[in-house]
Amino acid sequence: MHRVLIENSGHTFDVRPSQTVLEAAIQAGINLPYGCRNGACGACKGKILTGKVVHDDYQGNALSDAELATGMALFCCARPLEDLVIECRQIEAIQGIKPRILPVRIQSKEQLTDDVMVLQLQLPATESFSFMAGQYIEFLLKDGRRRAFSIANAPHESGFIELHIRLIEGGHFTAQVFNELPVKTILRIEAPLGSFYLREQSDKPIIMVAGGTGFAPVKGMIEHMIFNQSQRPVMLYRGVRHVNDLYMDALCQRWTQFMPNIQYIPVISNGSDQDGWQGRRGLVHQAVLDDYADLSGFEVYACGAPGMVDTAKETFTKQGLPDEAFYSDAFTFAPQ
Ligand code: FES
Numbered sequence: 001m002h003r004v005l006i007e008n009s010g011h012t013f014d015v016r017p018s019q020t021v022l023e024a025a026i027q028a029g030i031n032l033p034y035g036c037r038n039g040a041c042g043a044c045k046g047k048i049l050t051g052k053v054v055h056d057d058y059q060g061n062a063l064s065d066a067e068l069a070t071g072m073a074l075f076c077c078a079r080p081l082e083d084l085v086i087e088c089r090q091i092e093a094i095q096g097i098k099p100r101i102l103p104v105r106i107q108s109k110e111q112l113t114d115d116v117m118v119l120q121l122q123l124p125a126t127e128s129f130s131f132m133a134g135q136y137i138e139f140l141l142k143d144g145r146r147r148a149f150s151i152a153n154a155p156h157e158s159g160f161i162e163l164h165i166r167l168i169e170g171g172h173f174t175a176q177v178f179n180e181l182p183v184k185t186i187l188r189i190e191a192p193l194g195s196f197y198l199r200e201q202s203d204k205p206i207i208m209v210a211g212g213t214g215f216a217p218v219k220g221m222i223e224h225m226i227f228n229q230s231q232r233p234v235m236l237y238r239g240v241r242h243v244n245d246l247y248m249d250a251l252c253q254r255w256t257q258f259m260p261n262i263q264y265i266p267v268i269s270n271g272s273d274q275d276g277w278q279g280r281r282g283l284v285h286q287a288v289l290d291d292y293a294d295l296s297g298f299e300v301y302a303c304g305a306p307g308m309v310d311t312a313k314e315t316f317t318k319q320g321l322p323d324e325a326f327y328s329d330a331f332t333f334a335p336q
Contacts, residue, residue, distance in 0.1 A: 051084035131192030211304020239284025
């Protein structure tokens with residue numbers, strides 16, 4: 001067992017030999033920022049001030065060799081070899097919400113496009129379940145693997161969890177969801193997870209950038225804001241390849257009709273002149289750059305494929321967005 005001290009907060013916690021720094025912190029109720037929990041997104045990056053760690057496998061775009069050499073680490077895959085003193089990018093209390101392992105029952109399945117299924121999971125009636133709009137769950141599969149999906153509903157809609165599941169080519173679990181698992185199947189999840197959630201203490205206007213099923217957590221955040229009658233301006237940019245991929249388009253249109261602070265800008269990247277689309281075309285992050293020459297007064301919430309999220313961050317910060325005003329959740333696919 002090794003002890004970790006977070007220098008900038010004074011918190012300490014113990015890490016068992018089988019645990020990563022992040023797993024132990026979550027178990028101790030200490031909120032380090034994180035996203036994928038498998039070394040792919042870089043959200044959990046922090047600095048080791050003293051002590052040594054060994055890393056499990058991770059992706060080079062999440063932590064470069066140069067960063068590693070200066071003492072940076074990915075806490076989701078770093079295992080201490082001795083006691084540590086670390087520094088973290090941020091530590092925020094998520095209203096005392098700790099993740100738990102729960103059984104859930106598939107309540108309904110609705111296929112909305114060729115490759116998007118909306119799943120409703122019923123939570124145990126005896127357990128209360130709290131989460132922040134935008135967080136995610138992980139399915140705990142029988143073979144020990146985990147699969148992460150964002151929660152698409154808002155916290156006030158209790159008793160169930162809505163997920164938007166895209167069929168991944170060669171993805172065993174998503175193929176099962178589409179073709180096998182019937183309604184009433186019981187699955188196990190760990191939830192809620194992740195530090196991609198709506199920061200409600202700010203009143204800055206929000207630009208939301210959602211690629212594909214990255215719409216799910218953004219939907220949860222917007223429905224949460226509507227429930228709370230938030231007047232913060234929200235500009236929702238949704239990027240999809242084809243017109244047919246724009247599931248729940250009517251819902252987004254409806255939001256704008258009764259909430260004048262919400263704007264909705266769908267952007268199609270791979271359409272053709274024959275598809276009848278009258279709206280914006282191109283890449284979704286570019287639409288934001290075209291519309292806002294100065295992003296310094298905004299907060300951005302971005303969710304989608306890692307390439308889109310990385311490009312958005314890089315280009316938006318060049319256009320004035322402060323680093324700390326960019327919140328993201330990149331879909332990552334856990335190594336098989
Ligand atoms: S790299 Fe650690 S949470 Fe994504």
